[in-house]
Amino acid sequence: MGEGAQEGEAIKAQGQGKEVNGGNMAELACRNDKLIISQGSVCPLCGASNLTSKWSGHVVVLNVERSEIARKLGIKVNGTYALTIND
Numbered sequence: 001m002g003e004g005a006q007e008g009e010a011i012k013a014q015g016q017g018k019e020v021n022g023g024n025m026a027e028l029a030c031r032n033d034k035l036i037i038s039q040g041s042v043c044p045l046c047g048a049s050n051l052t053s054k055w056s057g058h059v060v061v062l063n064v065e066r067s068e069i070a071r072k073l074g075i076k077v078n079g080t081y082a083l084t085i086n087d
């Protein structure tokens, strides 16, 4: 049972811990598909502007075809996704 992280994904359990009130550039996550968007205000995946800064934890999917987590979460495109939307 030595194999932890599988190739194609990396999980970071730590959340953002960001202040809601801060006017700084918080990364936003799409409420539809949880994609984390580092710039802009529209999700490049679904085209919605239904974004929130209240998310915690994220998973980086590097190889969506080999990632079990991606399959579980219904992720079809490589990217960084929030694990939990808190809003």
Ligand SMILES: [Zn+2]
Residues within 6 Å of the ligand: 030, 031, 032, 033, 034, 035, 043, 044, 045, 046, 047, 048
């Ligand atoms: Zn989206």
